[in-house]
Amino acid sequence: MRLIMARCEVAYTGRLSTFLPMGVRLLMIKADGSVQIHSDGGGSKVKPQNWMTPPTVIDIEGDPPHRIEVRKRKGSERLEITIDEVLADVSHDADVESALEKDGVERDLQELLAARPAQCGEGFRLVRREWPTDIGPVDLMCREPGDGWVAVEIKRLGTIEAVEQLARYLERIRLDPATADCRGVLAAQVIKPQARVLAQSRGIACVEVSLEELRGSREPDLQLFSA
Amino acid sequence: MRLIMARCEVAYTGRLSTFLPMGVRLLMIKADGSVQIHSDGGGSKVKPQNWMTPPTVIDIEGDPPHRIEVRKRKGSERLEITIDEVLADVSHDADVESALEKDGVERDLQELLAARPAQCGEGFRLVRREWPTDIGPVDLMCREPGDGWVAVEIKRLGTIEAVEQLARYLERIRLDPATADCRGVLAAQVIKPQARVLAQSRGIACVEVSLEELRGSREPDLQLFSA
């Protein structure tokens, strides 16, 4: 990783055109060929003001560098950095291996709910995860106590988009006479008020579920024995 | 801006939980209180492996630092950095003023199409930009040669979501008898194949528009005189 603190101006042309006037910024060039330009807050906070994702071709002219050109290996994007003054220029070997371990993403929620389908609705029994439709898989397909079908869409955050997505699935599922009666349930850790309203008008039920409670709860089968 | 190259491990708890095992990484602490941790490619390229957006409270323990704790000023997010070895630690004053000038974002596209509505469809005349509905404004409302209404949704990239959004607007617009016959047109620089298919089934027309051609074309009025 090469870090250059420099007074520079930056022009990007590609998906759109941008220009960043002369000023002091950090140029970060990673081993994978990605490049990013950071100011000290101001406009951008965590996002770089300019960047290019790999694969790239990087052309550094001069030592100390006075011009850096970054091009995408495929496509016509170009980042042109004109350097007035280099204040610092260091290289370090940083870690490239260890992966970030995540816990609590949508996948985890889906696994927990697949093991405890009754948390999505009274008496729900899981028929299958990732139930296929011709526009993609529904997260959970269950049956209610009366044997009616229920499609469950799982999200961390329940939005209007999630409701629309489930509505699209339901359209397809109901085309099959075998599942023509299928209901829809949106299960999420948090459900936005507007999503709730739209779900209501689309006849879709909403359930908020807590990761902690799911983790704490025993499996339904075990609860039977412990009761 | 403070840049620390360090062998460290990072634990984040908040919206979810993550853990990053010991390894050499760049810690970037900006003047605005934002913090980001970059590896040298690998998993993340342009995105930091961990980060926190301002406003934050940053607690740096030791000199050289052996532990850094970052907390959100509001909420319960926490980033805990345990440092084994500091390889470099420098501070610089980077630019915080100058704004990035952009050209070619959706706003620009909307302005150009508002001035040249016929690019969205033969003989379209603009009635108004940002036509209000009770769920948000439609980008352009036009009339066709036969005086029928057309709602135009403008995107840089035409996706399924864009089609659904326009479909929601059309639902509302058609509730008003005055505009019950309203058609829909999705105008974008690029339209995804799946979006095209969904648009077809929703009775929504698709138009791909080029920023360059829009810029190059004269206004319809001027073309009349030049012809």
Next chain:
DNA sequence: ATATACATCTCGAGA
């Protein structure tokens, strides 16, 4: 402060 929509979104999985 909250809600909404854009983004050079980025990034990974799957076909």
Next chain:
DNA sequence: TCTCGAGGTGTATAT
């Protein structure tokens, strides 16, 4: 290679 969907999305704007 392309397409689709998730993201600790981030970020700005309007309410």
